[in-house]
Amino acid sequence: MATRKTEATELSVGFGILGVNPLDQKADIGHLFLDDSLPIPKWRDFQEEYAHDEKLYRKFVELGLYLRELRFRNVNHLIWAGPQQQAATASGAKDLFIPSLNMPISVKNDSNVVSNASPHNLFRSLPQGKAPASRAEHWFLEKDSTGYQQLYKFARDLFHKELPSDANEFESQISRSERDEFQDFVTKELTGQDKKHFEILYTDMCGNVAQNSAIEFNGHLDNLPSNERSAVHESVMRQFFRIDTVPYLLVGLDKRKGFAVQIPDLTTWKRRWRVEGVKAIPDLGRGQSVVKITVTTVDKNSRTVIYDFGFRVEIRWSHGKFCGNPEGKLYKSFAWTGVPFFENLI
Numbered sequence: 492m493a494t495r496k497t498e499a500t501e502l503s504v505g506f507g508i509l510g511v512n513p514l515d516q517k518a519d520i521g522h523l524f525l526d527d528s529l530p531i532p533k534w535r536d537f538q539e540e541y542a543h544d545e546k547l548y549r550k551f552v553e554l555g556l557y558l559r560e561l562r563f564r565n566v567n568h569l570i571w572a573g574p575q576q577q578a579a580t581a582s583g584a585k586d587l588f589i590p591s592l593n594m595p596i597s598v599k600n601d602s603n604v605v606s607n608a609s610p611h612n613l614f615r616s617l618p619q620g621k622a623p624a625s626r627a628e629h630w631f632l633e634k635d636s637t638g639y640q641q642l643y644k645f646a647r648d649l650f651h652k653e654l655p656s657d658a659n660e661f662e663s664q665i666s667r668s669e670r671d672e673f674q675d676f677v678t679k680e681l682t683g684q685d686k687k688h689f690e691i692l693y694t695d696m697c698g699n700v701a702q703n704s705a706i707e708f709n710g711h712l713d714n715l716p717s718n719e720r721s722a723v724h725e726s727v728m729r730q731f732f733r734i735d736t737v738p739y740l741l742v743g744l745d746k747r748k749g750f751a752v753q754i755p756d757l758t759t760w761k762r763r764w765r766v767e768g769v770k771a772i773p774d775l776g777r778g779q780s781v782v783k784i785t786v787t788t789v790d791k792n793s794r795t796v797i798y799d800f801g802f803r804v805e806i807r808w809s810h811g812k813f814c815g816n817p818e819g820k821l822y823k824s825f826a827w828t829g830v831p832f833f834e835n836l837i
Contacts, residue, residue: 493573499540501573501586501598502529503548504742507555508563508587508596513541513548525590528571551598554742554749554837561836566591573598585739597733599743603822606730610806610819614704614771614782617730618711620723629662630806630817631696631780634703638696643813645692646677649685661813674811690778693812697780700806701773705782708771724766725757731786731802731821732830734760740836741827750828751836763791764832780806780817790831798831800824 506513509523520529529537541548559566566589573586585595611627631639636658643658650673655661665673681689715723728734733741734757742751767787774781784802801824809818828835 495536495540496544497600498533498573499537499548500551500600500743502537502571503541503551504555504558504596504598505569505571505587507552507557508559508566508569508589510556510559513552514538523568525568525570533574550744550749551600554751557749557837558740558742558751563589563592593737595735595737595739597739597741599741599745599827601744601747603824605733605802605821605823607818607820608730610704610804610817613804613819613821614708615711617726618708618715618723618769620715620719620726627816630704630819631700632658632662634707635696635699638692638699642689642692642696645689646673646681646813649681650676667814670814671811674814677812694778697778697806698773698775700780701775701782704780704804704806705771705773708782708784712769724769725761727769727786728760728766729757731784731800731823741833745826745828749837750826752827752830752833753836754833760832764788765791767797774803782806788832800830 503513505524511518511523520531520534521527523529568590570588570590571586572588572595586598587596588594589596608623609627610630612623615621616623640658643661644656647654647656647661652669652672654669654673655664677689712720712723732754734754736756736758738753738756738759740751740753742749744750765788767789768785769787770785772783772785774783782804784804786800786802788798788800790796790798803822803824805820805822806817807820808814827833828837
């Protein structure tokens with residue numbers, strides 16, 4: 492669920508595009524935001540949040556005002572789509588939508604996060620060209636069952652309550668409240684040599700998971716039939732660069748500086764560009780499971796020009812140690828304004 496801060500950044504851009512003061516108590520919200528996309532209670536929440544940090548949100552309003560002057564002078568209505576659940580296969584988030592121009596707009600606030608998927612979908616489904624799975628195995632157990640068992644056993648033997656001896660049984664049987672209690676013990680009560688030994692076991696397991704994840708990812712790509720490789724590369728572009736089937740705008744702050752780019756649709760991108768290669772490399776110096784992924788693209792109009800883009804996947808528990816399946820959070824290591832196939836508007 493989006494935070495009030497996230498919602499406020501999206502709506503601030505929207506009010507800027509509409510040319511309306513966000514704090515205008517007389518604004519006809521039903522007229523401005525179609526399909527009841529901004530209910531009155533949400534508008535009041537937004538105004539409260541906006542007033543709480545007006546200096547920040549004013550920057551997003553100014554981005555919207557700039558876009559209005561540049562492209563949207565006649566836009567008087569839009570839809571706030573941020574609260575809507577996006578489809579699992581959607582690559583570009585649609586936070587705002589201008590129906591009259593069929594133009595989606597995505598808003599980002601100083602974030603290098605590209606997506607938050609399961610490791611299964613990033614390292615197994617994606618490089619095989621398969622549809623993303625809604626449920627998947629526990630990735631730590633999948634990629635280093637021995638290391639995970641050792642880590643679990645070490646903490647379990649020190650815990651003050653009885654738990655299953657097998658990590659698989661723990662993952663399938665233990666309730667959330669018991670997991671939370673075990674996590675609190677691991678994070679707050681392990682001290683001295685016990686804490687150091689736990690961290691050594693954890694780091695070893697993370698290294699094995701990163702190594703084995705990269706091996707699987709590269710293996711699937713290497714084994715692709717030649718007639719499937721192009722389609723898989725397109726899927727990588729969609730997920731890693733948020734390219735969708737229609738063009739849209741990506742706007743926001745990057746290192747506190749405003750930016751706006753137009754991301755082309757996939758068909759337009761393919762006319763001029765192609766993927767030269769995709770490679771996963773384990774990053775073993777992080778103290779957690781991290782896999783670097785490099786995507787190399789080539790401009791068809793200048794075959795000698797090659798662009799390498801760096802990403803990383805952090806495989807970690809989203810709710811703390813031993814609490815649920817690990818997630819795979821995808822980060823970029825470059826600015827969106829530095830992507831040569833995006834059109835810079837600011």
